[in-house]
Amino acid sequence: MEAKTKVWLTEDGKPIIGGGKVELLKTIDEEKSLRKACMKMDISYKHAWNVLNKISERLGKDVVTTVRGGKSQGTFLTDEGRRLIKEYEMNRKFINNTMEDEGSWEKLGLAISARNKIPAKVVSVEKEGLVAKVKLEIDPSALTSIITSEAVERLGIEEGDSVFAIIKSTEVLIGKVQKQE
Known part of the structure; x- marks a missing residue:
């Protein structure tokens, strides 16, 4: 038998981000497009926008930015989005290492x-x-x-x-x- 844990970050007792939302942010970062990220993850575009809006609302900062038109169009992570992934990964790694010891x-x-x-x-x-x-x-x-x-x-x-x-x-x-x- 093996113990498993789930990790998520909260603010004022309200969840901000867990593994699935981190995966969405990482996929957006890879694809440079919310639409492509949604297709890759097999989730609806509307659901993804709702998730991103809820994260940004709870943080009070945007986690993605959208550029429309031209060669550089797409959806990109903000510094806050990158920081959130880093913080989540650091805590996930720490907890996993503790559980494995x-x-x-x-x-x-x-x-x-x-x-x-x-x-x-x-x-x-x-x-x-x-x-x-x-x-x-x-x-x-x-x-x-x-x-x-x-x-x-x-x-x-x-x-x-x-x-x-x-x-x-x-x-x-x-x-x-x-x-x-």
Whole structure:
């Protein structure tokens, strides 16, 4: 049996992009045409435009630009579109590498279930655009959670904090006891 994960980036809890949308952006980049990308992926032109508009709306930035007429006509990725692909790929690779490292789970000596809530210490916080990598120390090992930068801000997570790693079948969440004011 093999564990599998899905990766997607979110903003304010709303999904922005996952594997299928990344594939659409990559195909547009290859073909330099939305129509050709749609034919290659066997999806409707209208559906593709709706997907692109929803991504751009949630980001507040265009991910593609269209040039009409002349030799240089077509649909092209913007810098934001390229950045989004890069960020998605970086996080997908990181999560896949973590899941493939069987030793990281065995060192913890845990039976993983949605009810596991493990005390941990924040070792580092790396904010990268929409997501943050929060490395947790769980003696005798370490674990990294990919969460939104917004969640890091909202929870006030900083290096050295005591938190809980809450392990679900598809993700590692982080909880922090909030001080009463």
